[in-house]
Amino acid sequence: MDAIFQNLAIGFSTAITAYNILWVFIGGLLGTVMGMLPGLGPATGVAILIPITYGMNPSTALITMCAVYYGAMFGGSRASIMINTPGDASAIVSCFDGYPMTKNGEAGAALAISAIASFIGGTIGMLFLVFLTGPIADAALRFGPAEMFSLMLFALVATITLAEGSLLKGVIAMCIGFMLSTIGIDALTGILRFTYGVEELQDGIDFLVVMIGVYAICEVFKNLKNLETKYNLDSKSIGKVWVSWPQFKKCIMPMLRSSPLGFFVGVLPGMGASIATFMSYAMEKNLSKTPEKFGKGAIEGLAAPEAANNSCAAGAMVPLLTLGIPGSGTTAVMLGALMMLGVKPGPILFSQYPEIAWGVIASILIGNIILVIINLPLAIPLVQLLKLPQRVMMPLILGMAFMGTYFLNYSSFDFILVMGFALGGYIFSKLEIPLPPMILALILGGTTEQSFRNSMSLSDGSLGIFFSKPISVTLIALAGLSLVYSLLKRRKHAQ
Amino acid sequence: MKKLFAVVLLVVLFAVAGTASAEWKPSRTIELIAPANPGGGWDMLCRTVQKALTDEKLVEKNVIVVNKPGGGGATGWNYLKGKKGQGEYLSATSTLLMLNNLLGKSEITYKDVTPIAALQTEWISIAVEQDSPWKTVKDLFEAIKADPSSVPVGVGPTLGNNDHLMFLELAQEFGVEPASIKFIVYPGAGGEIVPALLGGHVKATTIGLGEVLEQHKAGKMRIIGVSADQKLDFLPDVDTFTAQGVNLVFPHWRGIIGAPDLTPEQVKYWDDVFTKMVQTETWKTLIANLGWSNFYQNSAEHTAFLEKSTTDFDKLLTQVGLKK
Amino acid sequence: MSKNFMSGLLSLVLGAIYFFTATQFPEVTAGDRTGPKLFPLIIGSVAMIAGGLLCVLDRRSGKSKPIEWGFVADRAVWSKILVIMLLGISYGLVLDSWGYLVATTIFMFCITMLINRGHFVQNLLISILFPVVTYAAFAVALQLSLPRGIIENMLPF
Structure with a gap:
């Protein structure tokens, strides 16, 4: 225990220098801006910084890059809350209750709680990183293809049970998401699937294209009917970017529950923040005494995924720090930048470069504090933007959405796709088909199929593999339970 | 009218002659295209080249x-391919330029672009669990055969890549049925x-x-062979495949291609730049840090290499x- | 037609097309035993079953909600959607050749004139400022590549 505190002291003394804090500030601001625009995410943000990090010592470089990463997590949800446009996969769930809060005139509270929850999630993530890295990293190694598949199945089932109305519609949405995810070249065999001769589809459909279409642009379509409306913002609450105590109290438990969940998912190789946020939202809705308020502006429905998201980002540091391998696209860029600086990350990072490893851990706390300091005041001018009438906001949203689309692949074909998905999203809303299962299935589709096929290869074609491993069985049982529970609740509700 | 035409013709001729004789130099920001997301091998190659070119002031223009x-x-x-004749556009490339075409995944081949240089290579290794009984590739393939x-x-990330192909080639050498x-x-x-291997x-x-x-090096897993041509000085305890009696050297090289239809002057410009670059300390340090080995070929050598x-x-x- | 019935039908049709397409895939087993077919076949089947079941349940429940397309009542909305879609696709088609600044200015001007009717000066301002500010921020300051297009040689960067 003493050793941990000693190491932490090394970490903080590395991280807390005026120079480092300045860079954390710059990195955090850059990340926040990049995170807000759909199509640009933390990986691009970190990549932009690489030329600047050449002049730095490795620990400053890594701390700065981490700040961009966390900044993007903060920024991603700004746009979700204000204009129903998630900046990244990890911010999708923040739309579910964040945007309704804005519509209810609570944009200030929503922006505040998202910053606070991010901070709390990040801090808890950091504590886990300090005290539990070893055992959690070992536990994560036990996740093979079968366990991964079962985990994704559980997350998908939990997401299906979220929607109002028929469960079957959730299943349909999930199937459509999977269908979209299988379009393109099959990674294993190289054959073309479902491209119907369209060359541009060979590489598959980027989920961000779908996301920009069904969220950002579709939201514009829906608002075309009442161009003159402004958001319900009374002048008293508009400048107040803060939450009241009763509101905060509602969020405490959800944040404390979601953070460990997010952290663990972040540690798993190949699992992103999307799974963590969807699962934490589903968990809170199921535990809530007022589940009917979820989706209509429940503040705890925003706090939980925000906390999960940021603690997931801390979790993603575990593979980097303990094994020297990237746990996500962003950490892959960080790893590359570190190697260019002559650091050889590996399983001995903690012993070989304690000042880097512990400096990063300390920087998570410092970065999160600085990001709250950046984001709370930043929210005030952002909220003022909502005073603009819809007829001015909407062209700006469209402009940003198209620029984001272009940054994804630099392809004009994506513009056709994005328009198609916007129309599709509009039709879905007319039919009341829930979007979340579709989006999650699209994001996870590739990995789900891959882990399914890998499991089948390992077991020589027997489905028994999913039921012969304790973790996998537990997850499948949980999926089954949540399905049954949700069916019973619906039956009771109908009577 | 005729007079005007003659003047125009003359001007055009001079212009053409002028460009043909003068040395070519980039006139705008140089774009290094990494045909992949940040963090991968191509992206890292572009970023190391960017750093080396900028730090050593080998080009006068900005490099992005x-x-x-x-x-x-x-x-x-x-x-x-769409930037015909424009020498300011370069892209990272590797064996995948050939493999994807041969496997029918893409139409484009090295003939559609201008090969500029091969720069570095990574060697491919075979690793097993730390407590595994297999000490050589022969042990491993005998176990597979049994x-x-x-x-x-x-x-990973897909079948049909270098790592996969090399393993199949080894399998053939040991008489193991690839399928x-x-x-x-x-x-x-x-x-x-x-x-996955650790677990x-x-x-x-x-x-x-x-x-x-x-x-x-940390003793978490064991490398039982590398595809290098000779023993690597940073890996003294591992034999190459050749040393283990298998006739196989398999570089996973990466290089640079330019837009199609570049003039000989443009190619010469980049040949000069890259010849100088690979000799700089910045470049040598960077590739050593990244665990890469030098694999320089100039434009002509690289074109011949690609063909073979x-x-x-x-x-x-x-x-x-x-x-x- | 009711919302649920239409959703079910949609799933049934998509699932069937998807399933049929998957059955046409060649058998490949190089290094992968499951092959590219099985997973799509499962998804297609689930989509068809869920869709069919939803249709049947909807007919039997007798509580189905009709779809409000609003093709007549919201004619103005639908025509605007159509125009936005056409504008968006054309924007994509000309973006690379015209360049970000030119194409975006024109696109933004059309869009603002469509949505923000009768505010000519405001619209002109938005459609010039938006591309310039975003170009300066992303292409110049952050050095991300945006197409320069026809004014390539006039741009200082």
């Missing part, structure tokens, strides 16, 4: 890295394969040396049954 992911490189290369189903082999090998594919490549979900992996080098490799790969892919 542009990520254009998609199609296993095809998106970025097609973008380059019971292929008991030896799942991790590979019998149980490959487990990890789209996250090293980031997923390393934990015992796969028993062996064929993977870029850089991804497992530190694990091997294409034929070799075509033969190999047909032999192992990946190409029909």
